[in-house]
């Protein structure tokens with residue numbers, strides 16, 4: 001019933017994964033020769049596409065020199081990686097703690113915030129994801145938490161903006177922003193402002209549907225945090241390093257967090273790595289006081305070399321600006337047209353190269369095409385939508401009632417258009433089958 005590999009988030013007996021034979025650039029393929037445009041960059045991490053020669057060279061050169069060394073030693077490549085990250089980070093960034101991935105980056109950021117403030121509790125949004133570890137599923141505000149929630153993590157949750165399904169009855173972005181901030185203020189006031197160490201937020205919500213907050217929201221959150229002495233932690237695991245057409249999601253609104261967590265796009269996932277970018281004032285807390293935490297592989301040389309190479313490519317090829325431009329000039333207009341053509345599309349939204357297509361059974365009532373439920377297989381209907389895309393050579397991600405498009409930042413205009421045309425044709429097939 002179970003194979004040698006235990007697959008995450010899955011009932012093992014139901015697994016029939018595609019056997020990948022190879023991958024290059026924005027495409028991967030199986031043994032039969034079926035190819036797919038990787039419209040989700042694997043798990044939204046593959047900014048530079050598969051098998052980028054400069055990345056492969058950097059990792060193999062480093063492997064030939066020094067594969068591993070404990071975190072307590074100084075090595076050039078680790079410092080170069082930290083400096084390269086600090087160079088593109090928002091102002092006031094002083095130091096980087098390297099971790100193995102995104103979840104442990106968030107664990108450490110929240111631990112730093114607790115030690116720094118001496119306070120226990122965390123504020124987190126509904127419709128958020130912060131990682132699959134025990135602690136971070138406890139913080140996560142989506143159904144992936146439900147089956148495992150022990151209530152042990154001291155978290156208070158709030159609703160963040162989501163205009164299409166407003167919790168606040170808002171009909172404009174300005175109303176959504178103002179009401180969401182007032183709601184957050186009341187949550188803080190009613191739950192003991194001095195009990196909160198940190199507020200953690202995805203600047204643009206990723207796996208819960210690409211929710212881009214209205215102008216003014218994130219700045220307003222920053223001001224509330226300052227008013228109540230709460231640290232602002234930006235979870236940039238999915239938004240960092242160009243995904244939104246800016247180096248970090250917070251740069252869309254010039255907001256400066258106290259701590260930023262990252263993983264995925266920092267090195268396109270060629271070697272597992274994540275980390276915390278620490279502001280001067282939080283770093284100062286640990287100048288003469290030991291930080292209570294560490295990892296055997298913190299600042300792993302192979303990961304560090306891949307970060308140095310990856311940031312050089314992102315900068316050298318202008319891929320961050322390119323992501324902004326492709327989003328604005330190609331993806332946005334193409335998805336707008338899709339929205340016009342298909343009644344099954346309730347809303348399209350996104351920024352840079354992070355986009356979602358939200359499917360509905362009825363545009364007027366906005367009835368979701370699939371429910372927002374605890375983890376498990378997709379509904380039969382969403383499986384069909386995904387299959388119709390895949391048979392047309394496109395690999396998006398399907399989640400609840402949405403298709404997510406997070407292509408590699410190196411994708412060509414032609415590949416984007418081909419992929420969106422294929423999705424267009426897949427949606428036509430679905431509408432013909434279902435009469436929606």
Ligand code: PLP
Nearest residue numbers: 101102103129130131237238263
């Ligand atoms: N935070 C966000 C916003 C994410 O999207 C993810 C992963 O998708 C994580 C944290 C967890 O990162 P990892 O899977 O590397 O632990």
